[in-house]
Structures are given as structure tokens and as C-alpha cells.
Amino acid sequence: MSAYLSSTQTSVAGSDARTNVIYALGRLKEKFPDRISWNELVEYVLPQYRRTEEQIMYFRTFLSKNPKADYDTETDTYRYRPEHNIASGDDLLKYLQGQESAMGINVRELKDTWPDVESAINKLEAQHKLLVVRNRKDNHPRTVWADDPTLHVPLDQEFKDIWSQIALPSEEDTIRELRRMNHKSTGEPARTDVVAKPKTKKKATRRGQKVTNTHMQGLFRDYSDKRPQGR
Incomplete structure (x- = not known):
């Protein structure tokens, strides 16, 4: 069998065993x-009039090795295994x-196993159960998140009208007010009249005198004034 798995032998029905698996996966996806x-x-x-036990064995071997086929040993049944086990609006929300x-x-x-997913997304979005980001070109949903309808x-329309009637300050008034508060507006060029702070000159170190044990400075006291006279 290992030799068969590494070869491209065809079934008695005239189609490659891998092709039979593709047909089977298509059927599983439909169901x-x-x-x-x-x-x-x-x-x-596999049509019955062109089917052999050997062909059935190879077909099952390839199908069992396919990651898209989910096999249940207890019921001897198969089911398509999508990337996400989601096929309804309730599954998506969960x-x-x-x-x-x-x-x-x-x-x-x-869309792998849910062809009409977009219509369900539109419905859930209208119910405020989904947040949707759409493509700019065709307005199709691209990414969705959970929303909370509560x-x-x-x-009220009256509140909307009052809100829309509130006048916003013009750009010139905004810049003028920011300058009055000593704030710079976004995009305004940097001021060139700011006086630069004078740089403090570092104290130059004396040269010509070798200093040793600098790390010991400050650890000892000077008792030279207490030295006995005449010594």
C-alpha cells in the first residue's frame, strides 16, 4: 500500500484515487x-459497475488521511471539517x-461552508449584534466582531436637530484661541524667534599634574596641622 500512496495509480473507474477524494470532499461540503x-x-x-474492493480500500485510505475529512468510528460516517465550525448566525455569535x-x-x-454568510451578517448588523468592517470597493463585509444591542x-429627532445646529468654531478662530493660550496648533511651523539658552561652559581640568587614587578622595581627613613641631 505504501508503494501505492507514493505513486499515481488510477482506479478501475478510470480516475485517480486522489480525485475521488476531491469529489467526496465536495459532497461532504454540500451536506x-x-x-x-x-x-x-x-x-x-464510485459507480457500482466499475468498483473493486482494492479501489474502495485505496479510496478510504486517502480519505482518512485528508485533514478536511472528519471520521466518526462509532457511526462509520464522515463530515467536512472546515477551518471554523460555523454554519449559522447563532454559531457565529457564539x-x-x-x-x-x-x-x-x-x-x-x-465562506468555506457558509455560502450565504453575507446575508446573515447584514441581518445581524441591522440588529446591532455585529460590528462590521467592509471593503471600500464593493462594500462586502471583510471582518466582523461581536456587538451588544443593549x-x-x-x-429622538429633536435631539439630533439640536446637535446638528451647534456651530463649530472656524479654523482661524481655533488657531487664534490656541495662540492666546500659548498652545501651538497642529501643523503650525515651529517658531524661529525663540531665544536659545546659552550653553554652560564646562570647567576645564588642570593638566600637567598627575592625580592618583582619585577614588579615595574624601575618605580621609587631613591631620597635617596637628603634626608635632620640629619633626
């Missing part, structure tokens, strides 16, 4: 999240709410 029995997969991929770092999820990773508070 996801449901499981498919082994016998049903064999019937779907996954996002369980994240510890709130990283969100790329929508492209969900934080969405509708505002």
Missing part, C-alpha cells in the same frame, strides 16, 4: 454540517462572544 455514511460516499463517488481577545473573524474564512440607544 455540512450533516454527516454522511461511508456507504453513501462510496455510492456517490464563536465571537467566546473570544478572549476580541480579535473578530475574517469573513473569507466563513448599548444601542435610539435618539
